[in-house]
Amino acid sequence: MFYREAGDFKTSYASDNQTFPIKFDRYRYYAVMFVAFAIVPLIINDYWVSAIFLPFLIYSIAAIGLNILVGYCGQVSLGTGGFMAVGAYGCYKLMTGFPEVNILVHVLLSGGVTGLVCVLFGLPSLRIKGFYLAVATLAAQFFLVWLFNRIPWFYNYSASGQINAPERTFLGVAVTGPNTEAWASYLFCLVILTFCALVARNLTRGMQGRQWMAIRDMDIAAEIIGVNPLKAKVSAFAVSGFFVGIAGALLFAVYLGAAEAGDSFGITKSFLVLFMIIIGGLGSIFGSFAGAAFLVLLPVLLKNVLVGWLGWPTDMAAHLEFVIVGGLIVIFLIAEPHGLAQLWRVAKEKLRLWPFPH
C-alpha cells in the first residue's frame, strides 16, 4: 500500500537505472543516511561505538570488497585476512613514515597498495578456478601473515612485534590513537563506508559489473562475446583488494589501535568475512551490509541476553555463543541459501502488492 511503483513513471533511462528506482526506497535511503550522519553521532557512547558501530562499518567495507570478488566476479578468495593485514601494515608504515600527510590519504593509499598485492595473488585465477583458486589465495593468507611477523621492517623493529596506531587528526579532530572521541571515529568510518558503498554500487551496475558477472556466470561465453578475462579478473582483484585494504587499515588504525598480524588478521578473519557475504547474499551490496550486521550484532545480542538477562557465567555464555551462532548459520543457510539479501528482495516483492493478493 505504501510501498508501490504504481504512478512512479520513469521518463528517462537514467532514472530507470538509478540505484533506488522506487520512490519509497529512495526516501528510506535518505532517511537512513540522515539518521546515520546527523542523529547517531549525537547519541552514541564508547560502548556502542566499540561493540557495534565500528565493527559493523569496517566489516561492511571488507564484505563489500570480498563480495565484488566472490559474489560478482565468482573468484573464491580465502585470503581476506591477509589482505586486510596488508592494508593495516601499509597504513601503519605510511602513518609512521609520513606523519604530516592526512590520515584519509593514508587509508586510501593503503587500500591501493592492497589492491596491487591482491592482483599479484589473483594472477593464478587466470589459469585455475574454484577450490583450486581458494587454495592459492589461502597461500596468500599464510604467506602475508608470516611476512608481517617475520620481517621487522614492517613493524618498525618494535620489541613486541606489534604495530600501534599513533594519534592522527582529520579536520583537527583525532580519529586514531587513545584520545579519539567515539563520534569522531564513527563518523570517519561512516564517511569512508559511504564512499566505498557508492563506488561499489556504481561499478557493479555499469559495464564493469556486467563484465565481472559475465565471467562469473559463464567465462567461456563471456570471452567469446568480447570480455577480456584477464582485465575483468584483474580489475575485480584490484577493486576488491582496495576495499579490503581500506577495511584492514581502519580496523587497525581506528578500531583496534594496536595489532599483530597473526592475532588480528588470521585465517579466522578470512572466514568471518566470507561468512558475512554468504549469509548476507553473494552478488549484492545490500547483502554485504546485512551479513556484516548479522555477524557483528548476533554475538553482542546473544551475550546481552545470556549474561545480562539470564545471568549465566560469562565463560559459558561465550562458548554457547559459538554454538548458537554456528547453528543459526547452518539453519539459516538451509532455509535461505541466497542469503539475507534474497529475504529482503522477497519481502519487497510481497510489499509491492500488499494488501492485495495479486
Add this chain to the structure above:
Amino acid sequence: MNDMSQDTYVTDDGRTIGGVVMEMKNITLRFGGVVAIKDISFDIRQGEIRAIIGPNGAGKSSMLNVISGFYNPQEGDVFYKGKKRPPMRPYKVAQQGIARTFQNIALFEGMSVLDNVMTGRLHQSNAGILSQALWKGRAEREEVANREAVEKIIDFLEIQSIRKTPVGRLPYGLKKRVELARALAAEPSILLLDEPMAGMNVEEKEDMSRFILDVNDEFGTTIALIEHDMGVVMDLSDRVVVMDYGKKIGDGTPDEVRNNQDVIDAYLGVAHD
C-alpha cells in the same frame, strides 16, 4: 580472391549481396589425432545468409569456433575484410565485429535480460573505471546511449515484457531470443548462429526464422548459421556449405545443394515413395 568474388548482385527478394567479407582458406583443424576439419575453403559474402549443414560430428560447430577465434586451425588462413587474420583470442575477434550465439544457450543466468543484452554493448563503451566508479561523465552518457540501442533491439525481438527478469527463469525459446538479442547488441558485421532453432516447436521456429530474416533485411547483417532443419535452411539461406566427416562435400545455392548427389548420399537421403 579473384575479381568474381567482389561482384555484387541482387537476390530474388531484392536484397543486395556484396563482395566477400570473410574467407576461409584450406582450413585444417586437428585435436590430437582426430581431424575435425580437413582442408575446407569457403567464403561468406556481405549481406548474405550462409548456412553450414551436415550430419552430426561433421565439424560444423568446430568451423564456427574457428571463425569466432575459439579454435586456431593448424593449417589454413582466415581472411576477414580482405586481410589475413592472425591467430587471436576470442574477445579480440568479438571486437572486430563477429558476434555469435551458442548451440547450448550460453547466457549469463544470474543477470537480468537487460544486463545480458547490455553486456553485448561492451565494445561501444570506453569509459574508464574511475568514470564508472563515480558514475559521472562518460560512463553515465554511454550507459544511456547503450540503453537506447539495446531498447531498440529489445523492441525488435519483442522481449520488452521480460527485460528485468533474471535469465535463469525464462523458458527455452525466450532464452534463444535473448541470446540473439545479446549478439545483435554488439552491432556485428557477421553474426554466427549455432543451431538457432534446435529444440524448438514449429511456431517458435517460425518466429525465429522471421527474426533472422528481419535482422538480415533491416540491419544488413551478414549471417552464418548452422541448422539441422532442412526446410528452414533451404528457405532462409542464400548459399549453403555442406560438410561431412570434416570435409566439404557441397557448396552453392540451396537448389544446387539439394541436387548434389554427394550431399544426397551423405546427408539428405532420398524420399521413399
